[in-house]
Amino acid sequence: MPRKQIKIKPKVEYLSILDGKGKLDESLDPGLDDERSVALFRLMLVARRIDERCINLQRQGRIGTYGPCRGQEATHCAATMCMDPEDWVVHAYREPGSFYHRGWPMETVLRFWGGYEEGCQPPDGVNDTPIAVPIASQCLHAMGIAWGMKLRGDNHAVLCYCGDGGTSEGDFHEAMNFAGAYHLPVVFFVANNQWAISLPRDKQTASETIAQKALAYGFDGLQLDGNDALAVHVGTTEAVEKAKSGGGPTLIEAMTYRVSVHTTADDPTKYRSNKEVEKWVKLDPIPRYENYLIRRGLLDQKKIDAIDEGVLAEIAAAVESYESTEETNPMDTFDYTYDELPAELLSQRQEYKEALEREGLAKTS
Numbered sequence: 569m570p571r572k573q574i575k576i577k578p579k580v581e582y583l584s585i586l587d588g589k590g591k592l593d594e595s596l597d598p599g600l601d602d603e604r605s606v607a608l609f610r611l612m613l614v615a616r617r618i619d620e621r622c623i624n625l626q627r628q629g630r631i632g633t634y635g636p637c638r639g640q641e642a643t644h645c646a647a648t649m650c651m652d653p654e655d656w657v658v659h660a661y662r663e664p665g666s667f668y669h670r671g672w673p674m675e676t677v678l679r680f681w682g683g684y685e686e687g688c689q690p691p692d693g694v695n696d697t698p699i700a701v702p703i704a705s706q707c708l709h710a711m712g713i714a715w716g717m718k719l720r721g722d723n724h725a726v727l728c729y730c731g732d733g734g735t736s737e738g739d740f741h742e743a744m745n746f747a748g749a750y751h752l753p754v755v756f757f758v759a760n761n762q763w764a765i766s767l768p769r770d771k772q773t774a775s776e777t778i779a780q781k782a783l784a785y786g787f788d789g790l791q792l793d794g795n796d797a798l799a800v801h802v803g804t805t806e807a808v809e810k811a812k813s814g815g816g817p818t819l820i821e822a823m824t825y826r827v828s829v830h831t832t833a834d835d836p837t838k839y840r841s842n843k844e845v846e847k848w849v850k851l852d853p854i855p856r857y858e859n860y861l862i863r864r865g866l867l868d869q870k871k872i873d874a875i876d877e878g879v880l881a882e883i884a885a886a887v888e889s890y891e892s893t894e895e896t897n898p899m900d901t902f903d904y905t906y907d908e909l910p911a912e913l914l915s916q917r918q919e920y921k922e923a924l925e926r927e928g929l930a931k932t933s
């Protein structure tokens with residue numbers, strides 16, 4: 569009855585292709601074509617500019633709370649670009665570039681942050697789930713969609729976003745377990761931005777990596793440089809191809825950083841140092857990828873300015889459209905979840921109605 573080492577088959581790799589200054593490791597060059605390469609740059613710029621605009625809109629009282637993605641643009645933009653329209657993308661809440669790429673009008677996403685339920689409605693034919701704020705709840709939805717694909721014999725895959733904090737939720741582990749046991753075509757993509765509001769990564773889990781959690785569920789984990797758009801693109805493409813060819817799930821841990829506030833209701837100076845933030849700002853994914861494209865001869869300052877101008881004009885038009893959204897009745901908050909409201913909510917509804925009347929904000933319908 570000896571003691572012996574059990575050999576665990578799956579592996580955890582680390583992948584990085586562009587260095588901190590955007591210099592390419594030629595041995596790992598994925599050979600992304602010119603058009604797609606520039607489209608990825610534009611998409612990251614869309615995410616950054618939407619973010620900037622949304623923070624301003626929130627500060628001016630024109631939308632509600634907003635959760636920015638600054639510093640994390642490469643994670644979701646490069647990953648979502650790997651998905652075909654028939655595939656599904658299951659969102660968390662820090663992926664504005666993903667929604668744009670999948671064909672959501674910007675004003676729809678603005679409506680979400682403005683508190684309109686219409687902000688949760690995907691456009692016809694878009695195989696996406698809307699923003700999910702209850703962390704990791706979306707992992708079970710992704711697993712369920714992937715299970716449906718497998719039962720139907722579809723040759724598609726699901727990409728599911730989650731945060732490092734989300735990996736401590738039961739939903740995350742249940743989804744991973746089921747996906748592993750049933751060998752489902754799903755890629756769990758964890759944007760490890762080092763913080764879950766004020767909780768740092770080292771207090772989140774004793775695991776050396778988040779990627780290695782996949783091993784317990786019987787599939788591979790991959791850690792990659794989440795501020796390197798090429799590494800994200802290559803790692804996700806491989807995982808999606810594996811899923812579609814019957815190879816089962818993958819867990820990707822993208823190492824990145826939330827440079828901005830957790831949401832516009834947060835003050836990160838209370839729990840982290842500027843020094844830490846500055847270290848990551850130097851690894852900003854946009855200039856890194858921009859430098860790489862300049863070296864490839866695909867971008868110069870004139871082209872960058874023209875792309876930026878187009879993006880800003882699109883955002884301005886979306887804000888105008890969002891602000892012309894017809895006001896809905898605030899009483900809707902209570903009216904569409906229950907057929908019959910429980911007593912507690914009935915009394916809250918009455919209280920709210922009286923408050924709106926007092927403030928002259930009541931609607932007649």
Ligand SMILES: Cc1ncc(C[n+]2csc(CCOP(=O)(O)OP(=O)(O)O)c2C)c(N)n1
Nearest residue numbers: 662701702703731732733734761763764765
């Ligand atoms: C089920 C659930 N519990 C608690 C919260 C409150 N909450 C909002 S964001 C957050 C931290 C999430 O951190 P992480 O998963 O790392 O995502 P990040 O915000 O860093 O992108 C928490 C605890 C929530 N939204 N849902």
Ligand SMILES: [Mg+2]
Nearest residue numbers: 731732763764
């Ligand atoms: Mg986080």
